[in-house]
Amino acid sequence: KAGVTQTPRYLIKTRGQQVTLSCSPISGHRSVSWYQQTPGQGLQFLFEYFSETQRNKGNFPGRFSGRQFSNSRSEMNVSTLELGDSALYLCASSSEGGSGELFFGEGSRLTVL
Amino acid sequence: GENVEQHPSTLSVQEGDSAVIKCTYSDSASNYFPWYKQELGKGPQLIIDIRSNVGEKKDQRIAVTLNKTAKHFSLHITETQPEDSAVYFCASYRGSNYKLTFGKGTLLTVNP
Numbered sequence: 001k002a003g004v005t006q007t008p009r010y011l012i013k014t015r016g017q018q019v020t021l022s023c024s025p026i027s028g029h030r031s032v033s034w035y036q037q038t039p040g041q042g043l044q045f046l047f048e049y050f051s052e053t054q055r056n057k058g059n060f061p062g063r064f065s066g067r068q069f070s071n072s073r074s075e076m077n078v079s080t081l082e083l084g085d086s087a088l089y090l091c092a093s094s095s096e097g098g099s100g101e102l103f104f105g106e107g108s109r110l111t112v113l
Numbered sequence: 114g115e116n117v118e119q120h121p122s123t124l125s126v127q128e129g130d131s132a133v134i135k136c137t138y139s140d141s142a143s144n145y146f147p148w149y150k151q152e153l154g155k156g157p158q159l160i161i162d163i164r165s166n167v168g169e170k171k172d173q174r175i176a177v178t179l180n181k182t183a184k185h186f187s188l189h190i191t192e193t194q195p196e197d198s199a200v201y202f203c204a205s206y207r208g209s210n211y212k213l214t215f216g217k218g219t220l221l222t223v224n225p
Contacts, residue, residue, distance in 0.1 A: 004156075033212065043157075043202065043215040056211045090156055100145035100206035102213060104156035 004105035025093030119216025
């Protein structure tokens with residue numbers, strides 16, 4: 001069974017640009033969550049989607065947004081990039097989202113110059 | 114909001130020794146406690162978990178204990194091997210929030 005797939009794995013952007021990251025969950029999983037990992041803040045929750053509905057959102061500015069498609073694939077977007085947005089963005093999938101068993105992808109490493 | 118404290122931040126042991134990592138959580142409604150192992154350049158990998166209705170769970174060399182009253186849970190690794198070297202994260206989860214709250218991580222180094 002294929003795991004969680006995230007694309008792109010690495011990307012470099014400049015301040016003010018926007019970026020879109022993609023996540024394909026494990027087949028059959030309907031819940032997708034996004035986390036930001038930085039050395040200073042650790043792993044921080046961004047948002048969670050289930051059946052195209054956002055069920056929870058973390059404490060991030062409105063520049064961070066996401067969506068989920070009918071096939072459970074998800075994207076997150078960060079607009080007007082800032083230097084502090086440089087991080088590893090991790091996607092995790094779960095069968096229903098209420099059990100807690102989250103399986104993570106390898107992440108997308110974003111560098112903002 | 115929910116907070117998870119994890120100690121120690123770094124841990125160095127000799128191959129064959131045991132390693133223990135401890136976490137405390139603040140939200141009494143949390144009901145699921147997973148542990149993740151993250152190797153360099155990779156995403157976190159779920160290695161063991163425990164639910165709030167269980168006090169202890171074991172999987173080969175790895176065990177987790179939970180004390181709901183004290184809001185403590187711990188990871189125990191016995192007979193450590195060099196390939197156990199990684200960053201370990203504890204987390205807590207409340208089903209109604211659909212999110213994991215992570216500890217800051219423990220860098221475990223197993224010296225051959």
